Amino acid sequence: MVFQDKFHLRIPGPTPVPPRVQQAMAKPMIGHRSNIASKLIQDCTNQLKPIFGTSLQPVILAGSGTSALEAAVVNTLSEGDEAIVVSTGAFGDRFAKIIQKYGFNLHVLDIPWGKACEPDNLSVFIQKYPQAKAVFLTYCETSTGVLNPIPELAQTVHQHSDALVVVDGVSCIGAVPCQMDEWNIDIMVTGSQKALMLPPGLAIVAASERAWKTIESNDQPSFYLDLDSYRKKLEQQATTPFTPAVSLLYGLKEALSMIEEEGYEQVFARHERLRKLTRAGIRALGLTLMVENRHASPTVTSIVTSHEKWDVESFRKNMQANGFIVAGGQQHLKGEIFRIGHMGYCDDWDIVAVLAAIEFTLHQMGVPVELGAATKAAQEVMLDV
Amino acid sequence: MVFQDKFHLRIPGPTPVPPRVQQAMAKPMIGHRSNIASKLIQDCTNQLKPIFGTSLQPVILAGSGTSALEAAVVNTLSEGDEAIVVSTGAFGDRFAKIIQKYGFNLHVLDIPWGKACEPDNLSVFIQKYPQAKAVFLTYCETSTGVLNPIPELAQTVHQHSDALVVVDGVSCIGAVPCQMDEWNIDIMVTGSQKALMLPPGLAIVAASERAWKTIESNDQPSFYLDLDSYRKKLEQQATTPFTPAVSLLYGLKEALSMIEEEGYEQVFARHERLRKLTRAGIRALGLTLMVENRHASPTVTSIVTSHEKWDVESFRKNMQANGFIVAGGQQHLKGEIFRIGHMGYCDDWDIVAVLAAIEFTLHQMGVPVELGAATKAAQEVMLDV
Numbered sequence: 001m002v003f004q005d006k007f008h009l010r011i012p013g014p015t016p017v018p019p020r021v022q023q024a025m026a027k028p029m030i031g032h033r034s035n036i037a038s039k040l041i042q043d044c045t046n047q048l049k050p051i052f053g054t055s056l057q058p059v060i061l062a063g064s065g066t067s068a069l070e071a072a073v074v075n076t077l078s079e080g081d082e083a084i085v086v087s088t089g090a091f092g093d094r095f096a097k098i099i100q101k102y103g104f105n106l107h108v109l110d111i112p113w114g115k116a117c118e119p120d121n122l123s124v125f126i127q128k129y130p131q132a133k134a135v136f137l138t139y140c141e142t143s144t145g146v147l148n149p150i151p152e153l154a155q156t157v158h159q160h161s162d163a164l165v166v167v168d169g170v171s172c173i174g175a176v177p178c179q180m181d182e183w184n185i186d187i188m189v190t191g192s193q194k195a196l197m198l199p200p201g202l203a204i205v206a207a208s209e210r211a212w213k214t215i216e217s218n219d220q221p222s223f224y225l226d227l228d229s230y231r232k233k234l235e236q237q238a239t240t241p242f243t244p245a246v247s248l249l250y251g252l253k254e255a256l257s258m259i260e261e262e263g264y265e266q267v268f269a270r271h272e273r274l275r276k277l278t279r280a281g282i283r284a285l286g287l288t289l290m291v292e293n294r295h296a297s298p299t300v301t302s303i304v305t306s307h308e309k310w311d312v313e314s315f316r317k318n319m320q321a322n323g324f325i326v327a328g329g330q331q332h333l334k335g336e337i338f339r340i341g342h343m344g345y346c347d348d349w350d351i352v353a354v355l356a357a358i359e360f361t362l363h364q365m366g367v368p369v370e371l372g373a374a375t376k377a378a379q380e381v382m383l384d385v
Numbered sequence: 386m387v388f389q390d391k392f393h394l395r396i397p398g399p400t401p402v403p404p405r406v407q408q409a410m411a412k413p414m415i416g417h418r419s420n421i422a423s424k425l426i427q428d429c430t431n432q433l434k435p436i437f438g439t440s441l442q443p444v445i446l447a448g449s450g451t452s453a454l455e456a457a458v459v460n461t462l463s464e465g466d467e468a469i470v471v472s473t474g475a476f477g478d479r480f481a482k483i484i485q486k487y488g489f490n491l492h493v494l495d496i497p498w499g500k501a502c503e504p505d506n507l508s509v510f511i512q513k514y515p516q517a518k519a520v521f522l523t524y525c526e527t528s529t530g531v532l533n534p535i536p537e538l539a540q541t542v543h544q545h546s547d548a549l550v551v552v553d554g555v556s557c558i559g560a561v562p563c564q565m566d567e568w569n570i571d572i573m574v575t576g577s578q579k580a581l582m583l584p585p586g587l588a589i590v591a592a593s594e595r596a597w598k599t600i601e602s603n604d605q606p607s608f609y610l611d612l613d614s615y616r617k618k619l620e621q622q623a624t625t626p627f628t629p630a631v632s633l634l635y636g637l638k639e640a641l642s643m644i645e646e647e648g649y650e651q652v653f654a655r656h657e658r659l660r661k662l663t664r665a666g667i668r669a670l671g672l673t674l675m676v677e678n679r680h681a682s683p684t685v686t687s688i689v690t691s692h693e694k695w696d697v698e699s700f701r702k703n704m705q706a707n708g709f710i711v712a713g714g715q716q717h718l719k720g721e722i723f724r725i726g727h728m729g730y731c732d733d734w735d736i737v738a739v740l741a742a743i744e745f746t747l748h749q750m751g752v753p754v755e756l757g758a759a760t761k762a763a764q765e766v767m768l769d770v
Contacts (some may be wrong), residue, residue, distance in 0.1 A: 002655060002732045005404045019390045025412070158433060183508060187705060262387060323734060349389045352741050353734055362766050372765045376757030379745050 001323040011170055011327040012142050012300035012341035012353045014193040014200055017251070022328040025247040032246055038248050039041045045234065047256040048204060050264060052188055053179035057204035059230035060252075061243040065170040065191030068203035070098050071225040072166045072187045073136070077104045081133040081371040084109065084126060084163065086117045086153070090143035090330045091168055095136040097102055102221075103145045107132065113333060114144045114302070116295035119152045140172035140297045141328045144290060146340060147172065147297035158184055164211055170194060173204075174259065175271040175299045175343045180330035186211035192248060195271075195299060197255045197344040203246045205230075217264075221264045255341055271298035274342040277378040281355035284377035285362070285369045290337060299343035302329075306336040310367050318365060324357040352378050386708040391559045395739045396712040397556055397685035399578040399585055402636070406582055410632040421592035423623035425634050430619065432641040433589060435649060437573055440562035443591035444615035445637075447630040449477045450555040450576030454587035455483050456610040457572045458521070460600045462489045466518040469494065469511060469548065471502045471538070475528035475715040476553055480521040487606075492517065498718060499687070501680035502536045507707075511545045519549040519571075519591045525557035525682045528715045529675060530559065530681035530724060536568045543569055547678055549596055549633045555579060557623045559644060560656040564713035571596035577633060580656075580684060582640045582729040600647050612621075615763040656683035659727040659736055666740035669762035670747070670754045674721060676690035687714075691721040695752050703750060709742040739761050 001007065009016050030036050045057045052058055061067055073095065077083055082105040085096045085374040092111075109125045111117045116183055117137070126135065135157045140147050156166045169178060173188065174195030178190050185208065191201035205227060207215065214289045215227050229241040261268055273297040282289055282303055290302035305312040312328065320327055327339040340354060355374035362369045386392065394401050404588065408760045415421050430442045441445055443581055462468055468482045468489040478498075478761045484491045494510045510759045511520065520542045523531050549571040554563060556656070558573065558581030565573050570593065577587035590601065590612060600612050614626040642653055660683040664674055667688055675687035690697040696715065698720055704711055712724040725739060740759035 002651075003403065003643075003730065006730070006732055008734070018388065046446070115505065258388075265389075279451065323732065331400055345388065347708065349393070349738055349742065353738055355664055356737050356741070356760055356764065357734065363764070370761075372757030372761030374762040376755075379741065379748070379756045382745065383749065 001321060006323060008324045008350070008353060008357070009342050010342070010350070012213065012339055012343070013191070014195070015195070015197060015341060015344040015346070017199060018071065018255070018345045020257065020258060021251045021254045022324055025248050025251040027247070030246060032243050033239060035124045037246060038242065040246070041234070041244060043238065044252050044256065047253065047260070048206070049180065050369060051174055051256070052206040054181050054206050055059060056207065056209065057234060058204050059227060059234055060240065060244065061201040061203040061205065061230065062223070062243065062250070064199060064200055065189070065203055066094065068170070068189035068191065068205050069095060069168055069176070069220070071203070071205055072189055073098045073226055074102065074220045074222045075164060075218050075227045076134045076164055076211065077102065079103070080107065080128055082107065082131045083134050083136065083160045084129055085136045086122060086138070088115065088117055088138055088144065088146050088148060089141035091111050091141055091170070092138045095138070095168065114146065114153035114290045116146045116148045117153060119149065120154045120157045122153055123160065130161060131289045132161060132163045134166050135161070137167045139166065139167050139169040140176070140236060140299055142171040142300060143333065144296050145297045145300040145302040146291050149285065149310070154183050154185055160295065161191060164214060172297060172299045172343070175267065176361055177268055180208065182208055183206070195343040197254065197258070198248060201245050202252060218245055223354055268348070270296070271343060273348065273381070274298060274346060275301065277348060277351040277381050278340055278342055278355070280377040280381045281351065284373045285359055298329070299341065301340045301342065302337045310362070310365055312336070313336050315365065317355060318361045322357050322361055324354055326354070348378070348382050354385050362378055386706060391708060393709045393738060394734070395725050395727070395735070396710055397724055397728070398576070398732070399581060399661045400580070400726060400729040401461070401728045403582055403643065404435045405643060406636045406639045410636040412632070412635050415631060416630050417447065425631070425638060426629060427623045427626065428620070428687040429634055429637045432638065432645070433591070435557055436590040436641070436644070439566050439591050440647065441592065441594065443589050443620060444612060444619055445625065445629065445634070446590065446610070446615065449590040450574070450588055451479065452585070452610060453574035453576065453590050454480060454553055454589070454592055456607070457574055458609055459487065459605045459607045460603055461549055461551060461572065461596065462487070462664060463603055466490065467492065467512055467516045469515055469517045469520045471520065471522050472496065472530050473500065473502055473508060473529065473533060474498050474526040475521055476524045476526055476555070480523070480553065484521070492546055498628070499532045499675045501530065502538060504534065504541045507538055508545065510693045511542060515546060517546060517548045519551050520546070522552045522570045522625055524552050524554040525561070525684055527556040527685060528718065529686040530682045530687040531676050531680050532561065532678070535570070539568050539570055549599060549680070554732065556728070557682060557684050560652065562635070562653055563594065569593070578636065580728040581637065582643070583633060583636045586630050587637060607638060609685070631708045635703065636734060642681065653683070655727060655732070658733065659683065659731060659767070660686065662733060662736040662766050663727055663740070665762040665766045666736065666743070666759035669758045670704055670744055684726065686725045686727065687722050688725070689722050694749070695718060695750055697721070697723050700746060700750065703746045704742060707741055707742050707746055711739070728757055733763070733767050
């Protein structure tokens with residue numbers, strides 16, 4: 001790799017930041033209680049509504065995605081409450097860990113990594129725990145690239161229970177459809193560093209009226225993550241209870257404008273196309289996709305390598321030497337898979353490039369792959385779509 | 386093309402500007418007569434010496450490459466002087482036009498576009514005009530992608546004449562070897578927007594002791610392009626006679642540091658590799674290279690399309706719609722060729738990308754090319770080199 005800053009970041013977040021967003025974030029600092037800051041917060045909050053498919057204003061925290069997950073837990077559950085976590089991977093597990101940390105009564109529906117949770121499966125499980133106060137789901141499970149069928153799962157919960165439906169949308173919101181109001185999602189959270197094309201540092205929580213009632217009446221033990229204080233400050237003074245990350249908000253406004261300009265449907269269609277391109281290229285090299293087509297996320301693709309003769313961690317190092325950064329597996333999948341992120345500021349040619357790098361790197365390692373094969377397969381999809 | 390700012394600029398200048406350079410240019414403005422500005426000018430001038438292969442300080446003008454060409458003409462010739470221009474394309478012609486504008490006695494050795502000037506050819510021509518005060522040569526002829534054999538041509542001039550050897554190095558200096566002192570080049574000029582990885586706006590003139598003597602004694606009619614005033618201000622006060630382009634100088638210092646860090650020999654080897662990759666890919670698609678291998682520039686490659694059934698200007702428009710900007714032909718080659726720039730902030734994967742875009746775009750246009758063929762050919766060169 002010749003130029004230290006000319007790498008291709010193809011991990012499932014943080015994702016590349018567009019120059020427009022970089023420029024917006026380079027604006028001079030302003031007072032965080034100024035009118036300009038309030039206008040910025042209002043603009044961002046309003047522009048976020050269609051991204052979540054909600055008529056209510058989401059709140060924005062200075063924090064990572066995990067701060068939003070924790071906020072969702074600590075604002076909806078109280079001592080003695082029961083909660084269900086549907087875990088399809090590392091980020092489902094994270095919800096469980098947070099709930100355990102606070103000592104709430106946890107019931108985990110464990111789905112094998114690489115599979116999605118089917119509504120029937122959830123239906124049986126949920127009926128075992130009629131007292132559950134909330135069900136925690138993951139929209140895109142970043143660790144595997146599974147996109148869980150959230151509308152159907154939410155419907156299943158509501159059929160059998162009064163539990164709130166809380167969804168981790170960190171690695172897909174902004175890249176896939178989300179209709180919170182229509183789907184009856186109570187809480188949906190995301191982070192800035194994925195499909196929203198920003199650096200890490202912002203967490204966003206959108207909630208339904210029903211969820212806000214629970215949040216309001218909840219005497220949660222957290223000060224910084226008290227969502228009710230975020231909502232009140234936003235509604236009453238168009239500001240945040242604690243210092244907002246001003247530059248990131250400038251960037252958020254610009255990124256949301258880019259999404260508006262491209263068009264929501266066009267953004268979703270692009271991510272769907274990136275998914276197809278990636279999978280076609282990987283298949284053309286004879287590699288093994290982890291997730292079946294109907295549950296594969298438009299934002300991240302996992303490739304299983306545990307049965308290959310080559311070492312995936314050496315492969316990733318060689319990819320990096322060639323200027324391409326792909327992700328490895330998490331937890332027990334470390335050394336067993338690699339993952340390609342394709343969300344946010346990513347176009348067809350970025351996928352052609354990473355596929356060319358994969359076939360080239362494998363060839364360098366003596367793996368029998370045909371040079372040009374993955375590129376060709378992706379180009380054929382580009383012509384088709 | 387989805388993102389307006391995600392285009393691939395593959396013309397022979399302006400070339401992409403590295404983030405490091407962009408950041409350097411974003412520094413706060415300073416007074417142009419301050420000590421900081423003087424230090425910056427000194428640093429740039431000293432760091433330019435190895436790029437030109439000279440022990441003398443080059444001078445830096447705020448201007449385009451043409452301002453440097455004109456400075457070279459107007460500071461070396463006086464009324465009644467004879468001059469020889471070796472023209473191998475549009476930029477050789479530009480030297481001729483400047484000389485004609487000033488009314489000096491001009492003798493043009495016209496070489497067919499796409500060919501280099503051979504030393505024997507020049508040897509015969511130069512002996513016809515023993516009074517010539519200067520011989521104007523082009524190192525890389527941007528309009529065709531020919532790299533003229535400058536060391537041999539300079540030697541030929543010196544064998545038969547006392548004429549100054551003046552070379553336009555705009556589209557290659559910084560990407561190919563240049564040893565002004567060793568090769569006995571009297572004046573070498575370049576611009577900022579090519580291999581030096583900067584926006585347009587700086588012109589650089591390096592001159593030999595012999596050339597400076599001529600310049601000093603020359604009573605040229607230009608005020609802004611009076612090179613003697615640039616040299617004197619630089620030597621006496623470490624500044625410029627007129628306001629320097631401060632931000633571009635910040636960028637120049639950073640770009641020169643990048644070249645130093647990569648290593649001069651490594652930079653030249655990279656450009657040589659980019660030339661090979663490009664030509665291998667173009668050949669694999671059955672397209673026609675304009676310049677024979679031994680005279681093909683490491684910075685720009687021309688492809689002849691006049692005999693093809695498809696229209697090259699439509700092709701360029703389609704390439705642009707796909708996010709790739711390649712150059713067309715100049716003057717009589719308009720509609721007959723296209724050109725790929727591969728200098729400066731450009732690596733192997735940039736060439737793989739533009740080749741993939743070329744095969745894809747031609748395929749879209751119904752031209753029978755094999756998808757993946759150019760990519761594969763380039764990858765094979767990458768493995769070989």
